[in-house]
Amino acid sequence: MTAPAAADHRRFFTFAEAPDLLRLESGATLGPVTIAYETWGELSPGRDNAILVAHAFSGDSHAASHRQADSGEDKPGWWEFMIGPGKAIDTDRYFVLCPNILGSCMGSTGPSSPNPDDGRPYGLAFPMMTIGDMVTTQKRLVDHLGIAQLRGVIGGSVGGMQVLEWMVRYPEVVRSAVAIATTMRHSALAIAFNEIARQSIMADPNWRHGDYYGGRGPDMGLAVARMVGHVTYLSDEAMRRKFGRKLQDKENFSFGFDGDFQVESYLRHQGEKFVNRFDANSVLYITKAADYFDIVERTAQLARPGDRPGQRSRYLVVSYTSDWLYPTYQARELVRTLKRSGQDVSFCEIEADCGHDAFLIPDQRLSTLVGGFFDGLD
Amino acid sequence: MTAPAAADHRRFFTFAEAPDLLRLESGATLGPVTIAYETWGELSPGRDNAILVAHAFSGDSHAASHRQADSGEDKPGWWEFMIGPGKAIDTDRYFVLCPNILGSCMGSTGPSSPNPDDGRPYGLAFPMMTIGDMVTTQKRLVDHLGIAQLRGVIGGSVGGMQVLEWMVRYPEVVRSAVAIATTMRHSALAIAFNEIARQSIMADPNWRHGDYYGGRGPDMGLAVARMVGHVTYLSDEAMRRKFGRKLQDKENFSFGFDGDFQVESYLRHQGEKFVNRFDANSVLYITKAADYFDIVERTAQLARPGDRPGQRSRYLVVSYTSDWLYPTYQARELVRTLKRSGQDVSFCEIEADCGHDAFLIPDQRLSTLVGGFFDGLD
Numbered sequence: 089m090t091a092p093a094a095a096d097h098r099r100f101f102t103f104a105e106a107p108d109l110l111r112l113e114s115g116a117t118l119g120p121v122t123i124a125y126e127t128w129g130e131l132s133p134g135r136d137n138a139i140l141v142a143h144a145f146s147g148d149s150h151a152a153s154h155r156q157a158d159s160g161e162d163k164p165g166w167w168e169f170m171i172g173p174g175k176a177i178d179t180d181r182y183f184v185l186c187p188n189i190l191g192s193c194m195g196s197t198g199p200s201s202p203n204p205d206d207g208r209p210y211g212l213a214f215p216m217m218t219i220g221d222m223v224t225t226q227k228r229l230v231d232h233l234g235i236a237q238l239r240g241v242i243g244g245s246v247g248g249m250q251v252l253e254w255m256v257r258y259p260e261v262v263r264s265a266v267a268i269a270t271t272m273r274h275s276a277l278a279i280a281f282n283e284i285a286r287q288s289i290m291a292d293p294n295w296r297h298g299d300y301y302g303g304r305g306p307d308m309g310l311a312v313a314r315m316v317g318h319v320t321y322l323s324d325e326a327m328r329r330k331f332g333r334k335l336q337d338k339e340n341f342s343f344g345f346d347g348d349f350q351v352e353s354y355l356r357h358q359g360e361k362f363v364n365r366f367d368a369n370s371v372l373y374i375t376k377a378a379d380y381f382d383i384v385e386r387t388a389q390l391a392r393p394g395d396r397p398g399q400r401s402r403y404l405v406v407s408y409t410s411d412w413l414y415p416t417y418q419a420r421e422l423v424r425t426l427k428r429s430g431q432d433v434s435f436c437e438i439e440a441d442c443g444h445d446a447f448l449i450p451d452q453r454l455s456t457l458v459g460g461f462f463d464g465l466d
Numbered sequence: 467m468t469a470p471a472a473a474d475h476r477r478f479f480t481f482a483e484a485p486d487l488l489r490l491e492s493g494a495t496l497g498p499v500t501i502a503y504e505t506w507g508e509l510s511p512g513r514d515n516a517i518l519v520a521h522a523f524s525g526d527s528h529a530a531s532h533r534q535a536d537s538g539e540d541k542p543g544w545w546e547f548m549i550g551p552g553k554a555i556d557t558d559r560y561f562v563l564c565p566n567i568l569g570s571c572m573g574s575t576g577p578s579s580p581n582p583d584d585g586r587p588y589g590l591a592f593p594m595m596t597i598g599d600m601v602t603t604q605k606r607l608v609d610h611l612g613i614a615q616l617r618g619v620i621g622g623s624v625g626g627m628q629v630l631e632w633m634v635r636y637p638e639v640v641r642s643a644v645a646i647a648t649t650m651r652h653s654a655l656a657i658a659f660n661e662i663a664r665q666s667i668m669a670d671p672n673w674r675h676g677d678y679y680g681g682r683g684p685d686m687g688l689a690v691a692r693m694v695g696h697v698t699y700l701s702d703e704a705m706r707r708k709f710g711r712k713l714q715d716k717e718n719f720s721f722g723f724d725g726d727f728q729v730e731s732y733l734r735h736q737g738e739k740f741v742n743r744f745d746a747n748s749v750l751y752i753t754k755a756a757d758y759f760d761i762v763e764r765t766a767q768l769a770r771p772g773d774r775p776g777q778r779s780r781y782l783v784v785s786y787t788s789d790w791l792y793p794t795y796q797a798r799e800l801v802r803t804l805k806r807s808g809q810d811v812s813f814c815e816i817e818a819d820c821g822h823d824a825f826l827i828p829d830q831r832l833s834t835l836v837g838g839f840f841d842g843l844d
Binding site: 293347349355 | 492494590593594651652653654655657658659661662664665666668669670671686687689690693694697700702705706708709710711719721722723725726727729730733734737750754757758760790793
């Protein structure tokens, strides 16, 4: 018996049609721009209960399943434990919105989208974009939905960067921000790993300077890039616990290059899986946007107490003890910076041994923190 | 004016000629085997002053320069600050020997050496080998030089693995061991990084299943592999101090993929440099040997007090605070294991922010430790 195909709950918002193209931070223009998004719950009559969920690097708009009567079976979303009726981001109370980021390949406009100049995929003709550009498109979507103020923005990793960018760019629009496992700007180490991933893709002869659509893509380079990324999402402890030196299906060493250790097969599997679901050029553009991201010099743009009479932006910053991509010392720098600029900030470091990816793993502590934070806004 | 070419001080010891082939740990046989090596200082009449220096993954026999009258100019060795007259490994007092490891491409037999079957480079016909096999060939060299007992073996990283393997395999031969920035066995994280390096090489179509000699090699894959390796040799702190987010030759972002940050250019440069000096297949074989290495189950083979009347093996274990490839907790495990088996062990963790590579960077603290350790043996 085959399970019925999951219904696609994505909606699409298209704007910046010629000649009103979107001007990007680099100065380049882009249009039309389509943003794929999903929503859960109902917008209140006062339109004041919207929470925007920003996804990470390779995520998509499917943050949670849609279990309405009409939807049949639906596959779980990437933040299923956080979003739903009665959960931390309570869809019985909040209108939850998750847009796919600009530059991705999950429904929003990106390098694999058709270039209106010739109808063929952009490839490297896609303009370089920033986290700021992603947020600009999200703001256009929020305007389109008739939402003048967001109750909150929340996200982890590159999603957390979008959260911070929202606060810098549209301080008057957002009442609260939850930035999880993220940073104000990439360290040299984070840039280094992203650059290795890009080099791995661009070293694959099938990459063909980004012009591979319709033919064989840079699958080998993309798989290696994902393996690199995946290691940075885990931690020494997590890998030790999960794999240690366990061998794959045998008691002895193979004395060959097919992979002896379970961690090797696991990484190869992660690489292969990624090739089937993600576009190599999107990796190039999104990693570059993350490397460029830097709010340190722009904190003067954050809301000042009194900017919105009777209201003050509130922040929750969360880090994980074993996250070595964006370690806790970087979260503390963020907290200090926010406090110096007069923001109302709560900070929590969660003890967890599963590394950067911890925010994607069901954990009651994160649910409780976030649920309490959004409840406490009233 | 051109500097005179550095003289080549390597000597070569060839053994295991057919039919007396060398049997490797895997059961495969290999021969003839050539080990390239360099020596400094004089062997004492009692032949009791020899110290063997084991090099790391991509090192060679040129651990220090040779400044005898006949040698003209000589280029500095990779451990120049440690080895020489009056230095920690004092060539006025000790006979110092550094062999290039089996499987390398720096003079010893490896996958780029001619296969006696057809005279063409082995490629993947080269048998898989272990750290134990490397040490077996070093023992043959030591025998050949007429040295019945080594005053010490010393090495960092994969060189430290060879040190530990010496102590397990030939406990009666070695009086003292210095194991620096090393581990009893690779963690899942270390295996993961090695596997990524291997996958990157094997993903390059120019790798041709290892049969690329005489044509274009897997230069792109090898460069990415080296970039991965290089990041694991540094540390978050070291990269922050050295690069931070400094831009390359410009004040603004390029909004292109040519590299904006200095850390990107630096890594690319490291990758390119490596391609010019190292063989991709040697990376495959040596990383695999390091992944297989595991002395945890073999510590019963270490010398027991009383094995050599009047003498007891002495150990010095050194780790670095910022080494995240072989972190201090792994050095402490080694120390505990050695102590449990009755060994005489000193341990020092050196505070340094330059990561795993710290042992290669001139540092008076390491010189003092090692100098004092070897002096104190008398």
